[in-house]
Structures are given as structure tokens and as C-alpha cells.
Amino acid sequence: MRWTKTFIPTMKEVPSDAEVPSHQLMLRAGLIRQLMAGAYTFMPLGYxxxxxxxxxxxxxxxxxxxxxxxxxxxxxxxxxxxxxxxxxxxxxxxxxxxxxxxxxxxxxxxxxxxxxxxxxxxxxxxxxxxxxxxxxxxxxxxxxxxxxxxxxxxxxxxxxxxxxxxxxxxxxxxxxxxxxxxxxxxxxxxxxxxxxxxxxxxxxxxxxxxxxxxxxxxxxxxxxVRCGACGYAANQERADTGRSQALPAAVPDADAPQKVDTPNAGSIDDVSQMLKAPANIFIKTLIYIVDEKPVAVLLRGDHEANEGKIRRALNGTDVSLADEATIERVTGAPVGFAGPVGISCDYIADHDVGAIAAAVTGANEKDVHLTGVIPGTHFELTETFDLRNAAAEDPCPRCESSLEIxxxxxxxxxxxxxxxxxxxxxxxxxxxxxxxxxxxxxxxxxxxxxxxxxxxETCHDDGGIIWPMSVAPYTVELIPLNVKDADVMAAAEKIYNELTAAGVDVLMDDRDQRPGFKFKDADLIGLPVRVVVGGKGLKEGNAEIKLRTDSEATKVPLESAVARVQELIEAGVQ
RNA sequence: CGGGACGUGGCUCAGCCUGGUAGAGCGCUGCACUGGGGGUGCAGAGGUCGCAAGUUCAAAUCUUGUCGUCCCGACCA
Incomplete structure (x- = not known):
């Protein structure tokens, strides 16, 4: 295919609507055009x-x-x-x-x-x-x-x-x-x-x-979520964490929790700042409706609830966050001040809750939190569950190593x-x-x-796309540097015809543009093999061949250029 | 559906705050030069400033509404 005979509208500038690399590059390389939000035309190259x-x-x-x-x-x-x-x-x-x-x-x-x-x-x-x-x-x-x-x-x-x-x-x-x-x-x-x-x-x-x-x-x-050591991998919804149940022993003579005023501070962030306490000593108390019954779910303050795990732990079928009215009914306080101490509904706790020595929780009272809450002492804790999304550094469920995200x-x-x-x-x-x-x-x-x-998204550099050989829209980009030079064009046409006859997908950039312009576009659209025929090389009888991933081109005698390209393709396709 | 941002020539953007002749670069057309990493000069074409109401002598600019696009979140058998 000749560039001037097909339809590859490239652009130098990054369209302002495109944020991620694949979107930017597919637009810039002329692979796609947007019709409306969520609907794109695949242009000839993209198709x-x-x-x-x-x-x-x-x-x-x-x-x-x-x-x-x-x-x-x-x-x-x-x-x-x-x-x-x-x-x-x-x-x-x-x-x-x-x-x-x-x-x-x-x-x-x-x-x-x-x-x-x-x-x-x-x-x-x-x-x-x-x-x-x-x-x-x-x-x-x-x-x-x-x-x-x-x-x-x-x-x-x-x-x-x-x-x-x-x-x-x-x-x-x-x-x-x-x-x-x-x-x-x-x-x-x-x-x-x-x-x-x-x-x-x-x-x-x-x-x-x-x-x-x-x-x-x-x-x-x-x-x-995956483990670098044993290869365990799961999506975050599903991933087990390798934590085991660690129930705290009741502390016999523990002081009662302290009430602290936390006016208008209903989120962990707010209270954490106000009390200058890290989120990981908080007990986050989320009220869920599980099969129409309210249940409080206790998590460490910096952790995220996993509804699937909650459903399984309770053997339920329907799990959703409770509405404000329900929350007020079971906690006696507006949203943001729930805690396990004195709550009027059932609760279940995540494994990590038991490991907090002295926790901060809501007091089930407007604008009040409790500090020094000892799990298992100030509220009953006989069993804990895996109720949260896996996080980086969690132990792997299959081996001794830890998880990454x-x-x-x-x-x-x-x-x-x-x-x-x-x-x-x-x-x-x-x-x-x-x-x-x-x-x-x-x-x-x-x-x-x-x-x-x-x-x-994954195969590109600053200059543009880097197509794997197997899916590249064309395998070879052939660039005659000066289309007005008859000798250059004759040599390029010869290579073009021979490659095409050999069944290679070749795109010849036959546009009357300056070399730099064509090189930039070549990098942008990212075809795996680039063959350049220019006046200088031609005088020495050479073409230049470069893989998209190479930094420098290699001079190859004109007559062996086609054979060399075929070798590269064979090596690249495997 | 909640929160935020942005709509000015094909693209990227300035102008808007403080109302008064619509701008730049790239791209496009023609000519000349140039010719190995997005050239140079000259001459051109191209915009109801998203749309609609309002305020005003006067609106790209202020107000309200509306449509569109993007981002964050919720959602995604």
C-alpha cells in the first residue's frame, strides 16, 4: 500500500480529550476517530x-x-x-x-x-x-x-x-x-x-x-493481586488474604474507653486528623443490610470492605450498604459515629480488627468517638473473618511470601x-x-x-506505537526520502514490488514530505521494520534497515535488502 | 447518578477576570527556495467564539438554562 492511496491521518499534537497513552496514540497514529463518547470508527490502519x-x-x-x-x-x-x-x-x-x-x-x-x-x-x-x-x-x-x-x-x-x-x-x-x-x-x-x-x-x-x-x-x-514468589494471582474482588484468625485475650482490669468529642468529624480522615491518630488503629464500622437484616461490619480503618466476602461470611444472598435511617436506628447516631461498643445489631469483624491493641471507634453518639477500645474486652469477639480487599504486603494465601497489587x-x-x-x-x-x-x-x-x-497501551515509547510483528497493520514501512528523485523512487519501487510479491505487507510512504516529517510519522504508527532509501545511501548502493525497537539503522546493499527484511520478519514472528 | 473541568478555524491554545475591530502556532491552498528527524519566505482560504434566552447602546467576555466532551467517584452478568 502507498501512503498517498490510503487514509492515515496522523497528528502531531495530542488531542486534548485523550488522557491515556492508548487513546492518545491511536488518535495520533490515525487508527481511530471518535464519533461520540464511547463510539469510535476504526480507520483503515486501525482496522x-x-x-x-x-x-x-x-x-x-x-x-x-x-x-x-x-x-x-x-x-x-x-x-x-x-x-x-x-x-x-x-x-x-x-x-x-x-x-x-x-x-x-x-x-x-x-x-x-x-x-x-x-x-x-x-x-x-x-x-x-x-x-x-x-x-x-x-x-x-x-x-x-x-x-x-x-x-x-x-x-x-x-x-x-x-x-x-x-x-x-x-x-x-x-x-x-x-x-x-x-x-x-x-x-x-x-x-x-x-x-x-x-x-x-x-x-x-x-x-x-x-x-x-x-x-x-x-x-x-x-x-x-499477585504473589511474585509462587505465582498466585487473583482479581482484587476474589483474592484471599493469607491472614489467620488472631483473637485477642480479654484484658481483665482494662480501663473503660474514653469518650472524646469529635464535632462534625464523621469520616476516618477527619477524626484521624483531629485526634492525630493513624487510620490503622481505627475500627471502621460499616452498617450493611444483609438479606434485609442490618449487620455491622468491622474493619481496620485503612482497609476496604469486600461485599462478596461479607456475603460469603454471612451465608447471605443480598448485601448492600444501609441507608441513613437504618444507620441512625441501629447506632442511635448520624452516619459517621458507629462503633461496636453498645451497637444494637449483630456485627462481624475482619481478622485485622482483633490485632488492634487500643482502637478508636465511633461511640454511637453524635459527634463523639471512643478511644482505647480493646477488641475482645470492650466488645465481644469470638470469631473473625476475611472481609476486606487484599492490600499490598498482605501475606500470600499459598506461600510464605507477600502479595503485590x-x-x-x-x-x-x-x-x-x-x-x-x-x-x-x-x-x-x-x-x-x-x-x-x-x-x-x-x-x-x-x-x-x-x-x-x-x-x-503497553507497547509504545515517546515516539509512538511499537507494534509486535504479529499484529502490526503493515510489517514494513518503506520510505523513499525524496519522491522527486527518480533514482530513489526506482530503487524504492523495486524493493516495494519484491516485498509485495513475497507476500510481505508493505506501506510505502510516498508522500512528498521532508525526511524528518516521515521519520516522525514512521515512529508514530510504529511498524516493526523500517526501510529507508535515500540519495546518500543510494550513491553507495545501500538502503537502510531499522527495527522500530533499534536506535540506529543498518546499511544494507540494495540488492540484499529484501532478503534481509525477510530474515528480520522470520526472526520476529517466530 | 454524585463531584470537578473544559467547549474560540481541521489540531493545540491565547483572548474572558476589567464588555467595544476575533488572534497565534501547526495544518490546508498557490508560488519560490529547501531536502536525512515534524523546514523557510511570500501570497491566500478558513471561525454565527457549542446552542438558547437574558442584561446592555454594545456580549467570545457578564447571568441563567441547555447540549456536548473529558476526568474522579458510584456502577460494570
Whole structure:
């Protein structure tokens, strides 16, 4: 391809709307343009990357035994009503009514395709002899994100590969899951993307039922907890902390807690400043409603509650923060002054609460806190739980080392669904004894457009993008330095034709621009191999070849330039 | 949905506080020079200052509303 014949609008300046590197660089390199918040056009160069990544995904899905199909993005709302997800998705589900003749129809734009594919399978699969099977598609998904952001990283319309496995047994499901898991590793590897598979929230099946694939990146929205020593990794929601229960012994002759006035200081920060006491000797008391009953959750002041862990500790199903009225009712004070001493509802405490020697807590009285509160002495403490998000330096649950926290972008997710959808949509099979069972499902997603953004997010330098060979929009950028020089152009055309004939994706920058201008653009769009043909080199019979990652170009005789480029490509692709 | 910021030519921004002729750099068009890391000169094109009301003799500038975009938070099977 010649630059002047395609459409690559690069820009020198950083658009003021773009904050994160991937967004800035994708705009600057002419990969994308914004239509509105959360919706982007993939320009020719960007779309080539989408296609390269999609092709890798296809190859690995096919290799893993999955079969491609293509389902409608537009779907009847009834399907979501049958699975209860119309409500679960809420506003995230794009849906609209429209008239067809005298009928009023209600559609949704698919945020994912469990419903559609399970409906399909329920009609077509009858017997265990047709199973197992794994189907996949690459489709645009629609989610009405409350807040689209970070360019293509979080949009309301995005390209996703979604696969669904259908099995007759948990063993079959596990095989399908493992096949997908391994395929994902190969995909991200081939895309040149660093990734961490992490344990994620487990579903109805329990155990190792879900993994997220995270690309470590400073601007990632998710937190990954991992252990450098043993390789344990989990998302922050899920991560266990390796702490054990340490119950304090009651202190026999302890002084009673001291009341201190803390006017208008309802937050840990406020009180901490007022009393000049560090947050980690506070007992944070959060009032939750668990299955309609108020429960106080006690945490160390500098820790964050984890609702999933609270739910599990209490064996509840529904957990949410209490409203102000409830808080006032159980504590007898406005929000901000709750504490375990004398509280009128049940409470549970995190492991670390028991280790505070003399704590500061709310006094359940307006504008008053207590100091010198001794856990187990001034309030009862017979058992503690893991109720909070893991933090850096927490002990690893698997080994003797400690945990670290890194930011990550979720690029893939594999999930053992079980029979949730097959039951609600009546997808079942007959076994060899003619007994009917719901099909056991798994689902497996990769955000293709998000993978592209993640690559840019992690592979760049000050000059621009650094594409891995496997996903680069073109492999070689060929730069004739002076397009008005017939000799230069002739030499460049020769290389261009030979590389193209050899099946190499070449982009020739045939614009009549100064060399510096073209070099800057070359760095920006970040093609892996750069070949320069200029007047000076030409006199010596040389072209210059440079990898995007090299700092200096190498002179190569014109006649061996093509062969050299092919060597570099072979070495780069592996 | 809560909090904050910003809307001025294609892009980056100044002007706004203190109301009175709409500006710069880059980009774009033409010509000339130049030609190895975003050139130089000359001559041009291009803006109802997001939109709407209001205050005023007069609004890019002040007021109110509204729309849009971005950031933080909440949310994200």
C-alpha cells in the first residue's frame, strides 16, 4: 500500500480529550476517530490491526476445536426476560421498541450472546450424541456503559469474541474450559501481550470456575493481586488474604474507653486528623443490610470492605450498604459515629480488627468517638473473618511470601456457567437411558478491540506505537526520502514490488514530505521494520534497515535488502 | 447518578477576570527556495467564539438554562 492511496491521518499534537497513552496514540497514529463518547470508527490502519488480532483468535479457536458461527446483534427482549437478565443488566442493556405493521416489537442490542446461543442449542441439540460442542463468533457487542472512557478501552460498542461450550458432564465442561484457557494463553502470547490469568469470582459451580486474563497496565481499571514468589494471582474482588484468625485475650482490669468529642468529624480522615491518630488503629464500622437484616461490619480503618466476602461470611444472598435511617436506628447516631461498643445489631469483624491493641471507634453518639477500645474486652469477639480487599504486603494465601497489587486491563474471561441458561431456556439433552438433563455450559470472551488498545497501551515509547510483528497493520514501512528523485523512487519501487510479491505487507510512504516529517510519522504508527532509501545511501548502493525497537539503522546493499527484511520478519514472528 | 473541568478555524491554545475591530502556532491552498528527524519566505482560504434566552447602546467576555466532551467517584452478568 502507498501512503498517498490510503487514509492515515496522523497528528502531531495530542488531542486534548485523550488522557491515556492508548487513546492518545491511536488518535495520533490515525487508527481511530471518535464519533461520540464511547463510539469510535476504526480507520483503515486501525482496522487492519483488528483483523490481524481477529485472525489469531480464529486460528486458535479453531485449533482448540471450537466452531465459528455468526449471530444477530439484534435480539428479542423476551429472551432476556426469560433468563432474568433484563433486570440484571438494567440500563446497560440497550433496548428499544419499534413498530412493524400494527405490532409493537421490543428489541435489545446484544451485550453478549448467552441467550441467543442457548435458545439456538435448545432447538437443535437433542441427544448426548451431539455433544460436546463449542461454538464461537466475533461480533459487535453493545453495552450502555454508565461512563465510557479511556478511548477504546471502555466503549458502548465493541468487538468481542465470545465462545460457548455445551457439555453433558462436568468432566466434559472441564475439558472445554481447559481447551479455551490454553487457547487464550496462546492468543495473548501471539499478540505480543503480557498477560496474567487470575482467579475470578466463581460461579454456580464453585471452585476453579472462572479466570480473567489481565494485561498489566498502569491505566488498567482493575486490580490484580499477585504473589511474585509462587505465582498466585487473583482479581482484587476474589483474592484471599493469607491472614489467620488472631483473637485477642480479654484484658481483665482494662480501663473503660474514653469518650472524646469529635464535632462534625464523621469520616476516618477527619477524626484521624483531629485526634492525630493513624487510620490503622481505627475500627471502621460499616452498617450493611444483609438479606434485609442490618449487620455491622468491622474493619481496620485503612482497609476496604469486600461485599462478596461479607456475603460469603454471612451465608447471605443480598448485601448492600444501609441507608441513613437504618444507620441512625441501629447506632442511635448520624452516619459517621458507629462503633461496636453498645451497637444494637449483630456485627462481624475482619481478622485485622482483633490485632488492634487500643482502637478508636465511633461511640454511637453524635459527634463523639471512643478511644482505647480493646477488641475482645470492650466488645465481644469470638470469631473473625476475611472481609476486606487484599492490600499490598498482605501475606500470600499459598506461600510464605507477600502479595503485590498491579493494575490490569481485563482482556479475556473464561467462565464455567453450569446450567443457569440451559435451565431457564430449556436447553437439554437425553442421555443413553433417555433421561433428560440440562446442558452444562461454559462461556469464554475476549475483547478484540480492547486487546488492540491494550497492545498500544503497553507497547509504545515517546515516539509512538511499537507494534509486535504479529499484529502490526503493515510489517514494513518503506520510505523513499525524496519522491522527486527518480533514482530513489526506482530503487524504492523495486524493493516495494519484491516485498509485495513475497507476500510481505508493505506501506510505502510516498508522500512528498521532508525526511524528518516521515521519520516522525514512521515512529508514530510504529511498524516493526523500517526501510529507508535515500540519495546518500543510494550513491553507495545501500538502503537502510531499522527495527522500530533499534536506535540506529543498518546499511544494507540494495540488492540484499529484501532478503534481509525477510530474515528480520522470520526472526520476529517466530 | 454524585463531584470537578473544559467547549474560540481541521489540531493545540491565547483572548474572558476589567464588555467595544476575533488572534497565534501547526495544518490546508498557490508560488519560490529547501531536502536525512515534524523546514523557510511570500501570497491566500478558513471561525454565527457549542446552542438558547437574558442584561446592555454594545456580549467570545457578564447571568441563567441547555447540549456536548473529558476526568474522579458510584456502577460494570
Amino acid at each position: 487492519r490491526v483488528i483483523r490481524k488480532v481477529s485472525e489469531i483468535v480464529r486460528q486458535e479457536m479453531d485449533r482448540a476445536g471450537a466452531v465459528e458461527l455468526f449471530m444477530p446483534a439484534i435480539q428479542p427482549i423476551e429472551l432476556f426476560e426469560r433468563t432474568g437478565r433484563r433486570e440484571a443488566f438494567g440500563n446497560v442493556l440497550f433496548n428499544f421498541e419499534t413498530r412493524r405493521g400494527d405490532r409493537q416489537l421490543h428489541f435489545a442490542l446484544g451485550p453478549t450472546h448467552e441467550e441467543v446461543i442457548t435458545d439456538l442449542i435448545s432447538r437443535e441439540i437433542k441427544t448426548y450424541k451431539q455433544l460436546p460442542i463449542t461454538l464461537y463468533q466475533i461480533q459487535t457487542k453493545f453495552r450502555n456503559e454508565e461512563r465510557p472512557r479511556f478511548g477504546v478501552l471502555r466503549t458502548s460498542e465493541f468487538l468481542m469474541k465470545d465462545a460457548y461450550s455445551f457439555s453433558t458432564s462436568v468432566e466434559q465442561l472441564n475439558d472445554a474450559y481447559d481447551a479455551m484457557y490454553n487457547a487464550y494463553c496462546r492468543i495473548f502470547e501471539r499478540c505480543g501481550l503480557e498477560y496474567i490469568p487470575v482467579e475470578a469470582e466463581s460461579g454456580p459451580i464453585g471452585g476453579d470456575a472462572s479466570h480473567e486474563f489481565m494485561a498489566p497496565a498502569d491505566n488498567g481499571e482493575d486490580y490484580v 498491579v493494575h490490569g486491563i481485563e482482556i479475556g474471561h473464561v467462565f464455567k456457567l453450569g446450567t443457569k441458561y440451559s435451565q431457564s431456556l430449556d436447553a437439554s439433552f437425553l442421555d443413553s437411558e433417555e433421561k433428560k438433563h440440562p446442558i452444562i455450559m461454559g462461556c469464554y470472551g475476549i475483547g478484540v478491540s480492547r486487546v488492540v488498545a491494550s497492545i498500544v
